Amino acid sequence: MMTEQIDPQLLLKQSLVKERMMSFELSTLDDDFYKIIRNWMANLGDDRIPIEIILNTLLQIRKNKIATLAVSLNTDPEIREKMSSEEKIYFDKMAEATMEFKESVS
Numbered sequence: 001m002m003t004e005q006i007d008p009q010l011l012l013k014q015s016l017v018k019e020r021m022m023s024f025e026l027s028t029l030d031d032d033f034y035k036i037i038r039n040w041m042a043n044l045g046d047d048r049i050p051i052e053i054i055l056n057t058l059l060q061i062r063k064n065k066i067a068t069l070a071v072s073l074n075t076d077p078e079i080r081e082k083m084s085s086e087e088k089i090y091f092d093k094m095a096e097a098t099m100e101f102k103e104s105v106s
Helices: 008-021 033-041 045-071 077-081 085-105
Strands: none
Touching (some): 008 033, 077 085
16 A cells, blocks of 8 residues: 555655645545554654644644535545545434434424
8 A cells, every 4th residue: 555655754744735735625644554653653652743733733633624624514535545445434323413413403
């Protein structure tokens, strides 16, 4: 897979830059993006703190975008193609909770 050929630190930084540039749209992450980053970070020791800051910033931005898409009940399959496997689970749960809420108040 393409992400395995790229330095994980560079991959993480590039992903954050792309995500910030795309404002309201999701940039595309490979299905195993977070797994690659987690595995790499496990060997960093004390050097992981600045990397965690970058990762947490990326997570916050993507989490907000995914939540917005989920509550809008956007069913465009192209959106899911841009998400990692973990993000797809988050999106599905948010969309399901939104539907249940909508049905309970309608």
